[in-house]
Amino acid sequence: MPGRPRTQIFLASTLYGAATLAAALDADLFAPADRRLLLIANNAMTPETSPALDAMPGFARLRDRFDGVLSWNETIRPFHPGGWSPRPNDVPLWERHLRLLWELGDDEVALVLESIQVNPAQALAQLFPGAPIDVYADGLMSYGPTRDKLDPLIGTRIDRVLHLDLVPGLAPLLLTEFGVAPQIVPGDAVTMVLAELADESEALGELAGVPQGAALLLGQYLSALSILTPQEEEELHVRMVRGAVERGHRTLVFKPHPSAPARWSRMLEREAERLGVALTVLDRPVLAEALYQRARPALVVGCFSTALLTAATLFDLPVARTGTGLLLDRLTPYQNSNRMPVTLVDALVPDLADRGAAPRTLATPADVGPLVTAVGYAMQHQIYPQLRPAAERYLAAHLDAYTRRYFKRRRLTALALPGALPSQLAFLPRNAALRRVARRARSAQRRLRQRRLKKWAAA
Numbered sequence: 001m002p003g004r005p006r007t008q009i010f011l012a013s014t015l016y017g018a019a020t021l022a023a024a025l026d027a028d029l030f031a032p033a034d035r036r037l038l039l040i041a042n043n044a045m046t047p048e049t050s051p052a053l054d055a056m057p058g059f060a061r062l063r064d065r066f067d068g069v070l071s072w073n074e075t076i077r078p079f080h081p082g083g084w085s086p087r088p089n090d091v092p093l094w095e096r097h098l099r100l101l102w103e104l105g106d107d108e109v110a111l112v113l114e115s116i117q118v119n120p121a122q123a124l125a126q127l128f129p130g131a132p133i134d135v136y137a138d139g140l141m142s143y144g145p146t147r148d149k150l151d152p153l154i155g156t157r158i159d160r161v162l163h164l165d166l167v168p169g170l171a172p173l174l175l176t177e178f179g180v181a182p183q184i185v186p187g188d189a190v191t192m193v194l195a196e197l198a199d200e201s202e203a204l205g206e207l208a209g210v211p212q213g214a215a216l217l218l219g220q221y222l223s224a225l226s227i228l229t230p231q232e233e234e235e236l237h238v239r240m241v242r243g244a245v246e247r248g249h250r251t252l253v254f255k256p257h258p259s260a261p262a263r264w265s266r267m268l269e270r271e272a273e274r275l276g277v278a279l280t281v282l283d284r285p286v287l288a289e290a291l292y293q294r295a296r297p298a299l300v301v302g303c304f305s306t307a308l309l310t311a312a313t314l315f316d317l318p319v320a321r322t323g324t325g326l327l328l329d330r331l332t333p334y335q336n337s338n339r340m341p342v343t344l345v346d347a348l349v350p351d352l353a354d355r356g357a358a359p360r361t362l363a364t365p366a367d368v369g370p371l372v373t374a375v376g377y378a379m380q381h382q383i384y385p386q387l388r389p390a391a392e393r394y395l396a397a398h399l400d401a402y403t404r405r406y407f408k409r410r411r412l413t414a415l416a417l418p419g420a421l422p423s424q425l426a427f428l429p430r431n432a433a434l435r436r437v438a439r440r441a442r443s444a445q446r447r448l449r450q451r452r453l454k455k456w457a458a459a
Contacts, residue, residue: 058197144340198293215249218302221257243352
């Protein structure tokens with residue numbers, strides 16, 4: 001209907017994501033609209049015990065970019081944002097309810113969503129079935145494949161993927177199966193917004209006591225994802241302390257993950273005391289980028305945090321990583337969406353254990369692009385079958401003792417890719433008749449085992 005008001009709804013769950021949206025708005029990357037609403041979702045495991053986005057220090061600086069702020073958690077209470085989506089038959093009722101609740105009337109709605117593969121983004125896309133969609137990605141996952149096969153009723157409505165240029169020149173693989181074009185959010189706009197957040201954090205005293213030029217250690221909460229055990233994650237953070245000290249740093253700052261238990265910081269403090277170095281543990285929800293702006297760390301250490309490449313690319317800070325080899329081995333299944341961020345950090349960031357070595361510069365897209373293509377195909381070969389020739393070329397030319405860490409032999413065998421079985425047997429996994437026979441044999445073995453178990457139980 002011509003002349004209808006236009007309302008843009010921006011979904012955000014993190015302060016960093018909201019900052020990315022603010023930078024995109026400042027750079028005029030969105031069409032004009034009569035209203036712009038920020039919809040906040042708190043996706044923490046227990047939202048009631050975690051601060052929402054609009055309660056974070058610095059949010060006030062972003063608030064003026066939007067005409068209103070809405071809460072998705074309040075809208076669907078008591079359901080969790082990550083676990084709720086509408087039943088298909090209820091979509092018209094829900095859309096009518098949201099239009100009344102959010103005073104949308106008959107407005108033409110446009111959606112700007114993060115993490116389109118999961119809820120709440122998928123739920124919103126379903127609730128406004130006629131709305132065009134832009135997807136924004138503030139992390140390294142945008143360089144990887146779409147996590148799951150997306151419903152074409154959603155995928156065909158997506159116009160763009162807005163992303164930060166964290167690996168200069170490398171184009172995201174996300175949503176390319178729908179021909180979605182990537183668009184870079186200018187780095188200058190991002191750093192200006194982050195400077196505003198740093199000013200606000202400084203004004204609120206959130207950066208008080210943070211030493212200048214220290215080594216900044218970035219904690220991650222990988223045990224919550226069942227990738228590492230709590231003990232292994234504690235040891236990972238302790239290795240960060242030891243590695244930074246062995247590189248000559250005597251002043252350290254540890255920024256724990258917001259969901260991390262307090263015992264980790266106490267363990268690190270004991271280790272720092274044993275090594276005779278000064279350790280500051282941040283117990284305030286400060287963005288790492290605010291520390292980059294104001295404290296200018298001499299080194300940024302992490303596992304596979306996006307903040308590592310933000311430090312290197314946007315702030316020209318030296319970075320180092322640790323633990324990526326273990327994670328590449330532990331991530332299951334192979335399609336785990338964290339695999340691409342871990343792969344990129346492992347390939348582009350120097351190892352903390354490289355004593356005395358000058359941190360190498362980030363690899364060029366020509367270096368890392370073919371690796372990303374090969375890993376992306378191995379992760380989601382059914383969604384990106386056109387990438388197979390490029391994956392075969394990369395593996396045939398570059399698979400060696402080091403690059404094998406990015407691939408699982410079992411995965412290569414299942415896909416009949418170079419590096420799996422000997423070349424004279426490479427046809428076997430691709431033989432449809434043989435696969436049918438193998439499936440029948442496995443099924444027969446399972447039935448035989450079940451019969452034996454039943455007999456054993458009866459006896």
